Amino acid sequence: MSIIERAVGRIASTLTPNSRGPESAAASMEGPRERGTRNLIEESIDRIEASFDRPGKRPSRMQIEDDGPATVVGSQQGDVDIGRLKEMGAVTPDSGRSKVAEEYRLIKRPLLANAFGHGGAERVRNGNLIMVTSSLPGEGKTFTAINLAISMATELEHTVLLVDADVSKSTVMRYLGLNAKRGLIDVLQNPDLPLSDVLIKTNIAKLTVLPAGDSISHATELLASSSMKHFVRDIASRYPDRIIIFDSPPLLSTSEASVLATYMGQVVFVVEAERTPQDAITDALAHLADCEHIGLVLNKVASGGSGGDYGYGYGYGGYGEYAPEQ
Numbered sequence: 001m002s003i004i005e006r007a008v009g010r011i012a013s014t015l016t017p018n019s020r021g022p023e024s025a026a027a028s029m030e031g032p033r034e035r036g037t038r039n040l041i042e043e044s045i046d047r048i049e050a051s052f053d054r055p056g057k058r059p060s061r062m063q064i065e066d067d068g069p070a071t072v073v074g075s076q077q078g079d080v081d082i083g084r085l086k087e088m089g090a091v092t093p094d095s096g097r098s099k100v101a102e103e104y105r106l107i108k109r110p111l112l113a114n115a116f117g118h119g120g121a122e123r124v125r126n127g128n129l130i131m132v133t134s135s136l137p138g139e140g141k142t143f144t145a146i147n148l149a150i151s152m153a154t155e156l157e158h159t160v161l162l163v164d165a166d167v168s169k170s171t172v173m174r175y176l177g178l179n180a181k182r183g184l185i186d187v188l189q190n191p192d193l194p195l196s197d198v199l200i201k202t203n204i205a206k207l208t209v210l211p212a213g214d215s216i217s218h219a220t221e222l223l224a225s226s227s228m229k230h231f232v233r234d235i236a237s238r239y240p241d242r243i244i245i246f247d248s249p250p251l252l253s254t255s256e257a258s259v260l261a262t263y264m265g266q267v268v269f270v271v272e273a274e275r276t277p278q279d280a281i282t283d284a285l286a287h288l289a290d291c292e293h294i295g296l297v298l299n300k301v302a303s304g305g306s307g308g309d310y311g312y313g314y315g316y317g318g319y320g321e322y323a324p325e326q
């Protein structure tokens with residue numbers, strides 16, 4: 001049994017089986033501070049990371065040539081609405097040692113270790129390309145992507161680019177209190193449009209955002225297009241030392257999300273506590289079978305549980321790769 005299967009098993013044991021169908025997607029903002037994301041199998045992370053050092057790993061599906069860094073800076077400036085983030089219960093630059101900030105420190109640690117080879121971990125190919133996804137709408141992909149981006153940008157040396165790739169249901173800009181007309185869709189449709197024209201440099205130091213852009217009817221299909229593949233390759237070579245986080249559509253709603261996942265070095269898979277049906281998790285993870293590095297985040301966990309049996313989860317491992325000794 002792989003580590004991710006074990007993680008799913010433990011996460012699933014906290015869930016209500018089949019408690020929600022895909023149609024009841026919307027999650028509520030009610031009681032954001034009573035919810036959280038905590039580290040479920042943190043004790044496994046060191047072992048898992050060590051396992052990545054062993055030979056015979058599968059190569060990533062997409063080989064990205066490093067053309068060397070280029071200095072691309074967003075020409076637009078936008079002020080993130082920090083007050084709104086606080087109301088949502090999200091990480092903010094001044095979160096300090098708040099619960100949510102602590103939780104995201106734990107979540108980002110293995111991601112950064114893989115991306116940059118910190119703490120003795122092997123640097124994962126394209127490990128700086130991180131996609132946040134989930135089975136269904138409303139589970140907390142955007143919330144997680146924003147929290148990770150702000151946490152990484154405010155506490156580390158790394159510059160973060162947050163890409164809103166949930167192009168048909170984009171909410172990144174609204175959550176951040178930013179406005180922009182053009183973005184990823186426009187770049188994909190018009191290769192002559194310079195990326196720097198659509199990037200938004202924010203008032204959070206080291207955080208740049210690429211909006212989804214103008215919505216069009218076949219927007220999601222673009223994610224699986226060769227333009228998107230070239231875009232990811234291009235952006236990875238422009239920003240080899242930056243973390244690039246892709247907020248993405250749910251895996252069970254659109255086949256394009258699983259194609260996008262194959263371009264990434266790492267995938268963060270969000271599960272909504274007590275809501276995501278177990279069969280949805282299993283089905284969605286099957287869509288990620290080609291991805292080597294998948295982390296799990298159990299989101300929206302009610303507080304007040306009894307320690308490790310309740311509450312939270314972040315599993316991390318190479319899907320189908322890591323076979324822990326029992």
Ligand SMILES: Nc1ncnc2c1ncn2[C@@H]1O[C@H](COP(=O)(O)OP(=O)(O)O)[C@@H](O)[C@H]1O
Pocket residue numbers: 027028029031032033035036037088089134136137138139140141142143144171299300301
């Ligand atoms: N851990 C959390 N605590 C409180 N509210 C949350 C949490 N995660 C998500 N939400 C809220 O749930 C709703 C759905 O989250 P969102 O990130 O938009 O889901 P998705 O991107 O998966 O569709 C939003 O209103 C968001 O603010």
Ligand SMILES: [Mg+2]
Pocket residue numbers: 141142143166169171247
């Ligand atoms: Mg979203």
